[in-house]
Amino acid sequence: MVMGDIATGTDVLVIGGGPGGYVAAIRAAQHDLDVTLVEKDAYGGTCLNYGCIPSKAFITATDVAHDAGNGGVMGVVADPDIDMAAMAEWKDGVVDQLTGGVEQLCKANGVNLVEGTAAFEDEHTARIAHGGSGQGMETIEFEHAIVATGSRPIQVPGFEFETDPVWSSRDALATDSVPDELVVVGAGYIGMELSTTFAKAGADVTVVEMLEDALPGYGSDLTGVVQERAAALGIDFGFGEAAAEWESTEDGIVVTTETEDGAESTYAADKVLVAVGREPVTDTLELEATGLEPTDGGFLETDGQARTDVDHIYAVGDVAGEPMLAHTASQEGVVAAEVIAGEPAALDYQAVPSVVFTDPEIATVGMTEVEAADAGFDPVVGQMPFRANGRSLTTGNDDGFVRLVADGDDEFVLGAQIVGPDASELVAEVTLAIELGATLEDVARTIHTHPTLSEAVMEAAENARGRAIHTLNR
Structure with a gap:
């Protein structure tokens, strides 16, 4: 500890106030543990402040x-005008309401909130650098x-x-x-x-991707529906192209891309949005002081209880690797x-839904037919077009479909792939x-509202x- 530091102690030190941390x-405070939560930026983390919520x-x-602008087929004729500044103000209000709620919930549950950046001094001590001139340091000892x-x-x-x-x-x-x-x-x-969002807001959008399809990792029958809708919105695609450089022009910028064989393409733009993935934030923690070594x-x-190689230090959310999803982070927390x-308690990843909020939405959970077969099941598949x-x-x-995958022997539901309206909500069922080990019959016999x-x-x-009424049976 450095002379002049404030020194405190806590049962549980949580570093990061996102959906995993808060x-x-x-939950730790609900178990009557003394809990200190350190957050350097904004409660709610990236998800609530700069990702999931503002994007939605x-x-x-x-x-x-x-x-509204495309409702003519329904007899609704309108020419909406988007005020992006007003839209941004409304979005910020939504974010502020949620992040303020997180802070209130933490305080109401007795969590000690500390603003600053945490780094480990040893296996049981962390130093907190408080933001702002003259704010100083704080040392926290933790179990x-x-x-x-x-x-x-x-x-x-x-x-x-x-760069602007x-x-x-x-x-x-x-x-x-x-x-x-x-x-x-x-x-x-x-x-x-974001391509879909800005296209609907009136931008001319071009997407360049190193691979040969959008949304790699999802099946082409799912992503094809999304790409067709994107093309209808006027979004252009440059597949098999990597961003090489950009330069300013009198009218904006020009982005140059390259293929594997060296062919170049250029695209004029006002802005270029780089969205090639995310990486964990562990380089600021001085993990070497604890003996922890991150992967390359x-x-x-972590193990099945979110524990790292140091038994009393846990990792949750994106820093713990895939699946890098907010709802997974919360469960890990x-x-x-x-x-x-x-x-x-222990982690169970057999039923983790994944959603893409494109137009239309994509949602998946559990196994695909191929994955089920590879796992030793004799899968049966059912599909209903929207x-x-x-x-x-x-x-x-009405684009898209719901597909269920089940074990052909006992009919236990193994997975689903959905592309279409409100897929993000439908996947919960x-x-x-x-999670409950339900069968196809359980789902089919459940009365659904019409x-x-x-x-x-x-x-x-x-x-x-083989008993569908409103679509042809396979």
């Missing part, structure tokens, strides 16, 4: 404008620590985010104006979500807190079915059993 802190706010708002420092956008050489025309996803979600022309580098979930990618390896409290679902037709969004999109889940279950 949830862990609250922009997605929803631009959907409203797009749907247990939970690392929940999250992730940050990966930078592409030559496309550093501090180059956007990170955080920059894009902080804008109060729409660029006339936008180049997006990366066709992963962040790139595709910067992640902290709960498990870490309960293990520290002496509860018999074009045969009454509710989807009444919304004007299948996630619960997998007319709803959820009926497509029921019909997919019936289709897998």
Whole structure:
């Protein structure tokens, strides 16, 4: 400890106030542990402040404008005008409400909140550097620590985010104006979500991607529906191209890309959004003081109880590796807190839903048919197209389908792949079915409200059993 430091002690030190950290802190405090949560930026972390929530706010708002402007087939004729500054102000209000709520919940549960940047001094001590002139340092001794420092956008050489025309996803979600022309580098979930958002807001969007398809990792039958809708919005794609450089022009910038064989293409733009993935934030923690060594990618390896190689130090969320999802981080935070409290908690990743909030949405959970077969099952598959679902037709969004995968012997539900309206909501039913060990018959015999999109889940279950009524059986 340095002379002049303030020294305090705590049962549980949580570093990072995102969806993994603040949830862990609250749950640990609910077990009557003394908990200190250190956050250097804003409570709620990247998800609430600069990612999940602001992006969904922009997605929803631009959907409203797009749907209104394309409602002629329903007899609704409108020419909406987007005020991006007003939209950004509304988005900020949503974010402020949620982040303020996180802070209040932490305080109400007795969590000690400390603003600053934490770094380890040894296995049981951390130093907190407080922001601002003259704020000084603080030393905290802890029995247990939970690392929940999250992730940050990966930078592409030559496309550093501090340069004005180059956007990170955080920059894009902080804008109060729409660029006339936008180049997006990366066709992963962040790139595709924001491409769709800005296209609906009026930008001419071009997406360049090193691979040959958008949303790598999802099946082409899912992503194909999204790419077709993106093309209909006017989004252009340059597949097999890597961003090489950019330069300023009198009218904006020009982005140059290269293929593997050296062929170049150029794209004019006002802004370039780099969305090629995220990397864990562990380099600021001085982990060597604890004896912890991150992987080559910067992640902290953990066991089934979120414990690192140092038994009393845990890691949750993006720093612990895939799946890098906010809801996974929260569950890992709960498990870490309960293990520290002496509860018999453990992580279970068999039913972790993954969602892409594109137009239409994609949602998956559990196994695909191929994965089920590789795991030794004899899978059966049922599918229900939204074009045969009454509710989807009444919304004007009938692209896509619900697909269920089950074990052919006992009919236990193993997974689902959904592309279409409200896929993010529909996947919850299948996630619960997998978690509870439900069968196709359980899902099919559950009475679903008519007319709803959820009926497509029921019909997919019936289709897998060869008993569907509203679509042809396979």
